[in-house]
Structures are given as structure tokens and as C-alpha cells.
Amino acid sequence: RRIETDCLVVKDGSEIAPRIVAAVDGSLQSFAGVKTALMLARGLRATVEAVAAFDPDFHATAFRGLKGVLSDEAGEVFHVNEQEHLHEQIIDSGMAKIYRGHLETAQAIADDEGVEIKTTLVAGKPYRAILEHLHRCAATLLVVGRVGIHADAELDVGSNTENLLRLAPCNILISAGPPSS
Secondary structure (H helix, E strand, O other): OOOOOOEEEOOOOOOOOOEEEEEOOOOHHHHHHHHHHHHHHHHHOOEEEEEEEEOOOHHHHHHHHHHHHOOHHHHHHOOHHHHHHHHHHHHHHHHHHHHHHHHHHHHHHHHHHOOOOEEEEEEOOHHHHHHHHHHHHOOOEEEEEOOOOOOOOOOOOOHHHHHHHHHOOOEEEEEOOOOOO
16 A cells, blocks of 8 residues: 555456546656656557546535534625635636646646547546546556555545446556655
């Protein structure tokens, strides 16, 4: 669980090429994974796709829960309805922009390496959205960071990585990324 190097998990002896998908979330591990995916693609003559997933329902779910526990009076004090509208219009659309930015970074890494890459933004709970995408695109290898962008130093494996490791229909390379300082 506390691996300090990349780890390849081969499922059912299936091939690694020809379709590699690298999940990016802005973490150093995910961008290190993109570099590894590009290196493998050159050697295996595979295609690479960077995919980023953001959860547009996260804030809506949080506000539904908040509304359920606040009295009408407290809701007025905290301006819950206005805050919910602000989140829907600014924060949720901003999340999509942030994750598009992560894909642009992956694209820049690929350009620097001289390798073509496709980028795709998907919406939904990250591991579920990526899992659905893997099925749709018939990926043969998923490259994912050991932990994500919001991980703390004590985390062994991120929840999205763990879920994808268990459920993905393809081989998985877990990127440990650059050494932590």
C-alpha cells in the first residue's frame, strides 16, 4: 500500500497496448503517470488519452444536506439559497475549467515529449466516470496516481485509485510519481 515506485497490475494476462488512458487530477502523481503513459506508448506503439473527471453534483449534494438540517431561520442567516446559486453558477462551472486546465497540462507534457495525445473531460463521481469511460473506449491500460490532488502525507492509496484498481476492466499502472519532499 505504501509503494514508492510505479506498480503494474496485469489482469487476466491481457495486453497493455494499444489503448492507454491516463487519469489526471492535477496531482504530481497523475502528471508523472502521463509521462509514463507516453513513454509506454512510444515503446508499444499505443495511443494515449488523458481523461479528467470532476463531480458537478458534489456541491448540490452538500447543499441539499445543509438545507435538510438548518432551520428556515438559520437558512436565512446563512443565505443558503443564494450560496447554492453561487455554487451552481460559479464554483461548479469553475471546477470544469480547473479540470480542463489539468488536461491542457497533460497536452503540454505530450507536446514536449513529441507524442500525440487525446484529452477527454468527463463528469461524475471520478472513479465511476473514469470507469464508464474505460468501458466505452475499450482501454487496455489505465495509468492513475497512487494518491490524488487532495491527499495528505499519511494516505496509502487514494479512494479513486483503490476503486479503479478493483473495478477497472483493464490493466492498471499505479504511478507513485516523483519522490515526496
